[in-house]
Amino acid sequence: MSEQKLYIAPADPNSRPLKSNIFEYARMTNAQLAPLFPFGKPGSLVASAAAFRSDGLEPGTFHHSNTVEEVAIIFGSNIPNFRVGSIQVGALEHDVTGPPAEYPPAYVVFCIVQRQSETGVQKERIAFHCEKCHNLMHEHHFDSSKWEGDLPILHTISGSEEAAVGFNQSDKVCSKCNHTNEEFPAWRWGWGEYVRRTEICRDAKQSFIEAAGK
Numbered sequence: 001m002s003e004q005k006l007y008i009a010p011a012d013p014n015s016r017p018l019k020s021n022i023f024e025y026a027r028m029t030n031a032q033l034a035p036l037f038p039f040g041k042p043g044s045l046v047a048s049a050a051a052f053r054s055d056g057l058e059p060g061t062f063h064h065s066n067t068v069e070e071v072a073i074i075f076g077s078n079i080p081n082f083r084v085g086s087i088q089v090g091a092l093e094h095d096v097t098g099p100p101a102e103y104p105p106a107y108v109v110f111c112i113v114q115r116q117s118e119t120g121v122q123k124e125r126i127a128f129h130c131e132k133c134h135n136l137m138h139e140h141h142f143d144s145s146k147w148e149g150d151l152p153i154l155h156t157i158s159g160s161e162e163a164a165v166g167f168n169q170s171d172k173v174c175s176k177c178n179h180t181n182e183e184f185p186a187w188r189w190g191w192g193e194y195v196r197r198t199e200i201c202r203d204a205k206q207s208f209i210e211a212a213g214k
């Protein structure tokens, strides 16, 4: 039997070691699924934070498809099926929602980890269905493999925002049962604000670089 030697590759100089406390991070971030670390190129393990509370409001529901697996680690919760310390691996196609409005104040802070594809397109799809008959109302496909520009955005966030805007700008009337659906409460998910603040910070950083160069 030959002896196989295993090596750990040296650290990538472009991915410096960082640590983050999910509770300290989740209280400051403005969006669900905000990456804890600024690294998301192909092959990266992207750990993102989400913090929900019911607050008597409907959280909104959408359907998500992803070509890479998402692993959820529950760090804090009072919801029975989100037991603290549990690790859950969902199906590649799954519904996404927050605690329902009728719950007593239900809260959860969790981390979703996904490993970006090494090569090729990483397909994601966000879809909204009729709340009454589940007929498909609106869908948006996007490629999440890209990690580009200064202060890159995880495309899951920008793609989800584009999907929500598309649905909310439609008439939301189901072609099958004629039900007029509620607007998706995108403000509770924060994706648009994350994208907007990224754009602000990109411009601000550029002005900083230009000023420093004078």
Ligand SMILES: [Zn+2]
Binding pocket: 130, 131, 132, 133, 134, 135, 174, 175, 176, 177, 178, 179
């Ligand atoms: Zn319907």
